[in-house]
Amino acid sequence: MDSLFADEAFERRPRLVSPGAVWLPGYLDERAQEWIIARWSQWQAGPVPAHSTRIGGHPMSVKTIGLGWHWRPGAYDRRARDVNNETVLPFPDWMTRLGRQVIDSAAEAVARDDDQPGSAASVWGLTASDYEPDVALVNYYDETAKMGMHQDKDEYDPAPVVSLSLGDTCIFRFGNSESRNRPYEDIRLASGDAFVFGGPARFAYHGVTKILPGTAPDHGRLSHLGGGRINITMRTTGRD
Ligand code: SIN
Numbered sequence: 012m013d014s015l016f017a018d019e020a021f022e023r024r025p026r027l028v029s030p031g032a033v034w035l036p037g038y039l040d041e042r043a044q045e046w047i048i049a050r051w052s053q054w055q056a057g058p059v060p061a062h063s064t065r066i067g068g069h070p071m072s073v074k075t076i077g078l079g080w081h082w083r084p085g086a087y088d089r090r091a092r093d094v095n096n097e098t099v100l101p102f103p104d105w106m107t108r109l110g111r112q113v114i115d116s117a118a119e120a121v122a123r124d125d126d127q128p129g130s131a132a133s134v135w136g137l138t139a140s141d142y143e144p145d146v147a148l149v150n151y152y153d154e155t156a157k158m159g160m161h162q163d164k165d166e167y168d169p170a171p172v173v174s175l176s177l178g179d180t181c182i183f184r185f186g187n188s189e190s191r192n193r194p195y196e197d198i199r200l201a202s203g204d205a206f207v208f209g210g211p212a213r214f215a216y217h218g219v220t221k222i223l224p225g226t227a228p229d230h231g232r233l234s235h236l237g238g239g240r241i242n243i244t245m246r247t248t249g250r251d
């Protein structure tokens with residue numbers, strides 16, 4: 012049994028998962044989680060509601076809202092041509108500030124940890140104040156939704172991706188840049204966790220293999236959605 016509890020997957024401390032990839036468990040406090048979760052209803056009110064993006068003719072099991080840009084496989088557009096042709100909501104300023112804070116904290120956490128030589132910040136190629144994300148993909152996972160292993164590669168700018176998790180815990184599989192296969196690590200992303208991947212990890216394959224129903228803390232429960240998980244990823248499209 013000792014080995015079960017020694018498993019890294021259950022350890023919740025900030026750490027470098029692979030060069031360029033940093034996990035910050037419990038980054039958002041209770042108030043911040045509640046506040047961000049409450050934003051969902053505004054975003055859902057449109058003009059472009061959450062929808063299941065089609066990939067190769069099949070709808071994804073997650074429902075997505077784009078802020079700043081609308082994403083379709085291979086394309087970013089201001090309008091949601093595959094939904095209702097409306098223009099998406101702007102990328103919120105508070106999210107830029109939050110993204111910069113996450114980058115800053117992630118860099119600090121890595122630098123502080125003697126067990127982890129090699130600074131993630133130096134490989135991201137930017138400092139927090141230069142981080143200018145212009146799109147957020149807000150994904151809602153019901154209890155059965157998943158996301159297959161993929162690379163985030165529709166952005167032209169190599170800036171890091173900042174990810175925030177709210178609601179139920181998921182199993183987030185974070186791998187390598189060569190293929191969907193091993194080596195990868197399964198990480199339990201819980202409500203309030205932040206995760207940054209950039210530099211050599213920017214094109215790492217990743218996915219969500221499972222939602223763990225009913226695991227959200229009280230302040231992180233998505234009661235207006237009947238449970239499940241929200242993930243927000245901020246990215247820099249490099250488009251205009
Ligand atoms: C994504 O890969 O875009 C989402 C990852 C996640 O839900 O944690």
Ligand code: MN
Binds near residue numbers: 161162163217
């Ligand atoms: Mn992704």
